[in-house]
Amino acid sequence: xxxxxxxxxxxxxxxxxxxxHAFSIARCAGGDRLQGQTGDWLLQYAPGDFGLAxxxxxxxxxxxxx
Numbered sequence: 001x002x003x004x005x006x007x008x009x010x011x012x013x014x015x016x017x018x019x020x021h022a023f024s025i026a027r028c029a030g031g032d033r034l035q036g037q038t039g040d041w042l043l044q045y046a047p048g049d050f051g052l053a054x055x056x057x058x059x060x061x062x063x064x065x066x
Contacts, residue, residue, distance in 0.1 A: 013065055014051075015044040016058070025050060 023036045027050050034052050036042060041058045043051040053061065 012045070014062070016053075016062060017042050018055075027051075 018039065018041050019036050021038055023042075025034050025036070025042065026032075027034050034042075034050060036052050037054070039055045041053045041055070041062075043053060045051060
């Protein structure tokens with residue numbers, strides 16, 4: 001740790017829900033609004049901390065837990 005070089009992020013579980021219509025949601029952590037499109041995934045990292053992932057990105061990054 002603390003040295004230059006390649007690192008890998010630790011897997012962090014998130015709650016995810018695929019949204020079937022365009023939407024907007026307030027993102028408490030940053031005070032901004034997220035604008036989602038049909039088929040995007042709404043991600044919850046922690047209570048009040050949300051993010052978005054397009055279907056193509058979601059499929060590359062996330063796997064079903066458990």
